[in-house]
Amino acid sequence: MTTYTLPDKRGKFGPYGGQFVPELLMPALIELEEAYETAQNDLQFQKELRYYLKQYVGRETPLYFAEQLTKHVGGAKIFLKREDLNHTGAHKINNTIGQALLTKRMGKKKVIAETGAGQHGVATATVSALFNLDCIIFMGAEDIERQKLNVFRMELLGAEVRSVPNGSGTLKDATNEALRYWASHVNDTHYIIGSAVGPHPFPKMVRDFQSVIGMETREQILQQEGKLPDAVIACVGGGSNSIGMFYPFVEDDEVKLYGVEAGGLGIEKGQHAAAITKGEKGILHGSLSKVLQDDAGQIKEAFSISAGLDYPGVGPEHSYLHETNRVTYESVTDKEALEAFQLLSKTEGIIPALESSHAVAYAVKLAKDMSPDETIVVCLSGRGDKDVAQVQKRLEVE
């Protein structure tokens, strides 16, 4: 591949991306774009970002050779990029630290965010506490019921959690409500979108903040193995950990990239969250991408055991990377993810998030057919403590 410079000035990745928002929000997006561009070229900002990532988040995270898992599978060497070891237990904070610093630069004192399972909500509430920002988290009523502990966490951190009863009461509805609230308070509020979705410049900005994952991985694997990996695997919901992992490898043709979507109860049953492989082109939450929708264009509910992947859309850059065949997108079912969840716990003593378990499950499949001198890197995007109770219930039923 030649030099990769997307998105273009208009926030497009080929036909995908863009800024499909009401005029009321356009000035805020323009302001954000300018603030972000200035910050990118400001050494002081970069220094501050690096400081917090190191001293507060705990970066860099290890690239760990999963020797036991590798032995168990018998095939390619499997390495885990340990994003689960970040403060707050997932990659989400790489982005919220960056956006909170930007919020301060723009002179705004309030932030809002949407959350599904509560991971991005917790990461946003955390940086709000750190940087003394007022914080409101929008969360579907159904999700609040399912994730009481995370609601309490956010409140403990000083955030207000606002219940969204509309629609199905999940992530998609929380995002709608956050956008509506933003329209009413755009002058003093920044919206910290949690994934590589939304209108430009969000997909680019979130990617850039998350690409610390892939940049570290690249250096670490070269150091440990003396060569680039043969395959890199990450789970894809909205797609922020995956795009952060993939982006620094996009120009390395020899590195195969795999995005793993949530197959839910099975693609053929229609109960899944595989927007890229099973969705159609459409516009949701400000950008053109692949979307799960019906023939009339109404957005469908996504389905996955993992709340973090339970979203009917996907970041526009993934749709582009899919269309150009740079990244291969596959899906893994709830059942396979659960098996991987247990397998990694038993073999390595690492309990992965259910989201990350999708990537692990696919790595196991892929590694089997590869030779022992080949290497695979899996982005272990988060830790599984938050999922333990849910998995326990599920396993008791079975």
Next chain:
Amino acid sequence: MGKERIEKVFKEKLANREKLFVPYIMAGDGGLDILQERIQFLEDSGVSAIELGIPFSDPVADGPTIQKAGLRSLKEGTTLKGVLEKLKEFKEETTVPIIIMTYINLVFRYGLEKFAEDARVAGVDGVIIPDVPMEEEDLVTEYLKRNDIAFIRLVALTSSEDRIKEIARRSEGFLYAVSVMGTTGSRKTHEEQVEDYLKKLKEYSSVPVLAGFGISSVEQARKLSAHCDGVIVGSRIVDLFHEGKEEEVKALIQGSIQKLEPSHQE
């Protein structure tokens, strides 16, 4: 028909020293079978055009009232295709301009070119798509233009002077001045800046300027109309129809289009 019909009807009303009044109704709220009757009722009440909402699962520019109406309509099985077919059935009997208001995904999924053609055939005169700002309008404007359908643009209180100028320059049919910070039905009081904002829009715009979002009474409508050409009322009308209060709809319309002349006031 089309863009010209909007401009002609509006010109006549304004020449007659009436203020313009555009109600919003949710197509399919109460079923599509009552659509013609409702359009006729509004036409007889003296409206200048009708903004016909097509329900979408994720309406980010709408407040609770229109969200709920959209859900009711979706339950009735309303689709964009179904609405266009219904409009076509009675288009010869409709003289009031019809403006479709919906979100871009429905139009995109329908097919941009096909939508513009089918809308023309159904007698649609204008289209409002709130999640298509200037930056993205190329996606739809070419097809609409080819079918003489006005692409009605929105301008907001947050829009910069440069954006206002450019949006006004491109405007067709009328300029939709969002006059609150927020979604449809917002109850925030209209801020002082609204008056200056509307005056500025009038200065730049060669087409009529209508204020919309959050207008729910004759008093509010008159106050805003004093600084522009008229108003768009959505949530209040949707509520009144839903509650079966048709007479109040009529009173709201007729009270709002009256000229503000002291001699005529009690």
